[in-house]
Amino acid sequence: MTQNITANENRPLTLRDVSEASGVSEMTVSRVLRNRGDVSDATRAKVLQAAKDLGYVPNKIAGALASQRVNLVAVIIPSLGNLVFPEVMTGINDMLDESPLQPVVGVTNYEPEREEKVLYEMLSWRPSGVIIAGLEHTEASRAMLRNSGIPIVEIMDSDGEPIDAMVGISHRRAGREMAQAIVGAGFRRIGFLGTKMPLDHRARKRFEGFTEALAKAGLEVIDQEFYDGGSALVKGREMTEAMLKRTPDLDFLYFSNDMIGAGGLLYCLDKGIDVPGQIGLAGFNGLRLLDGLPRKLATMDACRAEIGREAARIIADNAGTDSSGGIRKVLTPVLDLGETLRRGQAR
């Protein structure tokens, strides 16, 4: 009821209003509202009551300026549509929940100039830390990060030099290990299907590791196909169809992500192709989302939630300092053979 009384004033409430309503100094009100220092139970109760009655919401802008502390963590990711990034966000959220910090998300759409802009924008709020996807940034972005004077964690990739801390997996190694597993299972005529995204460095590195390991085994990718936009499941089907028509004697398809892999799998099953007898399949990411498919796709977990949690932990541990001390946490993705990369099983 009292809320309505004060809501008439068309000016946001200030500490001063609470101070006057409770008959206590602004400073003491501030202390109560932040659970700081010693305040008698009596005053505390009085202040709390007044604040509640008025419907007072503190002004963090002023607080942050005065205290030179901002409990925000900038999180910069390429996309929200990718499914992978919401999972990273979940990990970050979970971890930061136990701290006073709050994540603020910026999306770059895989565009370096956009990343630069988003970063500038976020740094201008003077956050307590930055979590940013990838190790590749423009020189200007790198300079901003270096000079920011706050902890930085670059995530999801470990193939390169971080500016400060880093939490991720080696996509090069992931590609290599997948190639080794495929070759080890006896597959020889391998096709690759991926995205048309030169700026998705992690996908690129997986592919490089993959071809490198194949080369070591005296093999190479026989055919390739790339897509761009659209529903990944559909694209997976279409690309698989196109590739198998063009190069019918392939015995393995490596997809750069699980969604297109699932599309490929559904296509093969539709056409009555024996998987993995006639053709083996593998994707990347370990999306639990897809667990219910008719056959379990071989994949490799990218440790998304854990990466988020670890990065958030590093920021939380170092908030208030000027760096995360160059911590490097390299996680090891686990290869999951599923049911599409075992020879001598379904054949």
Added chain:
Amino acid sequence: MTQNITANENRPLTLRDVSEASGVSEMTVSRVLRNRGDVSDATRAKVLQAAKDLGYVPNKIAGALASQRVNLVAVIIPSLGNLVFPEVMTGINDMLDESPLQPVVGVTNYEPEREEKVLYEMLSWRPSGVIIAGLEHTEASRAMLRNSGIPIVEIMDSDGEPIDAMVGISHRRAGREMAQAIVGAGFRRIGFLGTKMPLDHRARKRFEGFTEALAKAGLEVIDQEFYDGGSALVKGREMTEAMLKRTPDLDFLYFSNDMIGAGGLLYCLDKGIDVPGQIGLAGFNGLRLLDGLPRKLATMDACRAEIGREAARIIADNAGTDSSGGIRKVLTPVLDLGETLRRGQAR
């Protein structure tokens, strides 16, 4: 190079630093950096150069406090894992890209108390507007929103009274129309499969609309099954299996979302069940993600991206004022029969 010189100072740069480096007053520097008022080209160039050399990043906290303007929009959603919300976010991002506003996301996990906390937290940054999912909030949350003195848009639902503006669809109507389509196609023995989330009000309303329309046709839901957590695709399979074993004579399954619907579809196809001849299926959301399934699931588009865009547009149009003027935008979801809700086709 100059960046390094100044980066040594372990204090963030201020306008004053730029002022001294360029020999121009702080005020003029401020004007240049905000493209404000008349500044001679000569001084402008000088200032810009100095700012760049120093690597100056403005302090928005101070700017916001002084100008009483914050170009942030609070976006409060229940979850990021749901796939639906990232799409809404994309719509919001797209729209706000053309404005000086920037979204800040808060996640509630469908918990009212968490929503309250997140809201309080966000309002304390004095954003230019709030976009919040749903029409159901705690009394405290409603009070905060009412008293915030900024434009509010409640999104995704239109069955209820908004605090200020509203952009969404009627889930009750969506449920009703789906029921009508199902009954109209000749299905009679209908099962429902959904989530165990009493606080997902939109799912609840769809279900209510659904049963209501069935009742009008003299029918009722014959069997129900609810799930909680886990991979939706898997759960869809499992629930479908359980229900069909328990109640084998069902001729239609209505799923509360497309993911479990897809699981159900895959299960039926696996088992060689004739869809929709023997049993019809429908989901909800219109996830393009699933377009590549072996058979196109009947569904209803929830207009997610458009809801995001519209809400963002309303905020952008009303930023700086104290409300969005009670705009109500009710979108109409389009029923998509797909290939699992047509009688006289596959039969």
Added chain:
DNA sequence: TTGAAAGCGCTAACAA
């Protein structure tokens, strides 16, 4: 076109 002064709403530091 430029500059000087005042203050945004809060908190740090000190005093009582």
Added chain:
DNA sequence: TTGTTAGCGCTTTCAA
């Protein structure tokens, strides 16, 4: 345990 004072880094306003 409580209060006072002086800013935080910028922008507003007004004067030059």
